[in-house]
Amino acid sequence: MRVKLGALGCRLNEAELQMLATELAQAGHEICAPGADDGADLVVLNTCAVTGEAARKSRQRVRQLQRRHPGAQLVVTGCQATLEPRRVPEGVVTVDNQDKDRLFEVIAERVGLERHLPQAANATQVLSRRGRTRAFVKVQDGCRHQCAYCIVTVARGEERSRTVPDLVEQVQGLAAEGVAEIVLAGVHVGGYGRDVGSDLTSLVRALLDDTDIPRIRFASVEPWDIPPRFFALFDDDRVMPHMHLPAQSGSDSVLKRMFRRGTAASFEALVDLARARDPGFNVTTDVIVGFPGETDAEFDETVAFCERVGFGHIHVFPFSAREGTRAAALSDVVDDATKQARTQRLIALSDEQTRARLAAQVGSTQRVLVEGGGTQGYTDAFFPVHLEGAAGTSGVHPVVMQGVYEGGDRMMLHGRLAGGGRRLSLI
Secondary structure: OEEEEEEEHHHHHHHHHHHHHHHHHHHHOOOOOOOOOOOOEEEEEOOOOOHHHHHHHHHEEEEEHHHHHHOOEEEEEEEEHOHHHHHHHOOEEOOHHHHHHHHHHHHHHHHHHOOOOOOOOHHHHHHHHHOOEEEEEEOEEEOOOOOOOOOOOHHHOOOOOOOOHHHHHHHHHHHOOOEEEEEEEOOOHHOOOOOOOOOOHHHHHHHHHHHOEEEEEEEOOOOHOOOOHHHHHHHHOEEEEEEEHHHHHHHHHHHOOOOOOOOOOHHHHHHHHHHOOOOOOOOEEEEEEEOOOOOOHHHHHHHHHHHHOOOEEEEEEEEOOOOOHHHHOOOOOOOOOOHHHHHHHHHHHHHHHHHHHOOHHHHHHHEEEEHHOOOEEEOOOOEEEEEEEOOOOOOEEEEEEEEEEEOOOOOOEEEEHHHHHHHOOOO
16 A cells, blocks of 8 residues: 555654554555655544644644545544544544554554565665654653643543663664664653653663664653753763753743643753753743733743743744643633734744854854755754755765754754765764
8 A cells, every 4th residue: 555644743643653654664555755645545644632723733634635635545543533533524534542552453454454575664764755864762652740731631641651671672773774863752751661660861871871873862851850860861972962841831820820840940940950061952942821810920921031041942832722621711811912912922032042042053063964855954952954065965964054044934054064075973
């Protein structure tokens, strides 16, 4: 079969589809390249429901896929499909999140997917076919906490961690197949291992000691479960100096109403620990504006907090009530005009901070993991780079940063390969 795969939302969704892509390739099926809308026999979409808008986009994407692939069998899974199965169109196969760990088997059972003679499926080839250069590795699923605004706890269930030996085996297999970089993903990555007698620090130590993977990154990590000793990991240059730490607010009173397990001061102390190890450590974050009851003074506290921390990027989300969460029942709703004004103010601050951090790197030479056929890539600190003269290039290369590029809908560095495109050693 020709199979088209798509994911909305978090890196965990991408990690799950990546695992499915590998199993499909090993079973002799062909993975369609991104943008290839013709000839798919099977279409699998991993949906998102983190916000009402994300759920709406997931439903919209299902309808679009039905129109574009009228002859294909469509399978939907993920949070939106799990929370709203009755809103999945007739004829579409739904796979609940609880069956994600055996996604290939469930799809095979329900749509008659055959398993042919085992095929060699090199990880780098599978990633390239899907337009990816880094491999997302699912380390755990579920979350034991119940932030007031979050529906993902309901959609994903209790925490379930993979064992360290299992993950070491997978990551070493990826390294042996030429993967240059992995991203550790999950719903609550910071809480990894509580159910299997381990923790995130121990997992990364094992990956450094027992695998040859050149580069390790983290997807979103909740800040409250990170101990001070964790940041010693970044002394190893195989661990990339960037973390996405969701703050959600810089006001302690708002954080308390959100049922968050931390304060603005504890978040700042964590960032200080990271930057004491590496002054160039890049921290990105999420902030929700207009949470019920958020006053002008509380929002100003969030702005001041963001100014003090200095983020590489702020993902700004106007509050959207999700049915089934505590926040959906809160009164004192912030009006849309106020939410929009606050959103724009914070986006402007984010752009200002991003521009300053990018400009500070102009003139330097940095390692860049090149992707997109040589048109773009990311520095160790996960700053995006628009590349010149690198067509057809992939892998990790030294790049001279020549300026700040603001084309399209994103801001990035503008760079050129250094030393005639000499590839850096990955070890």
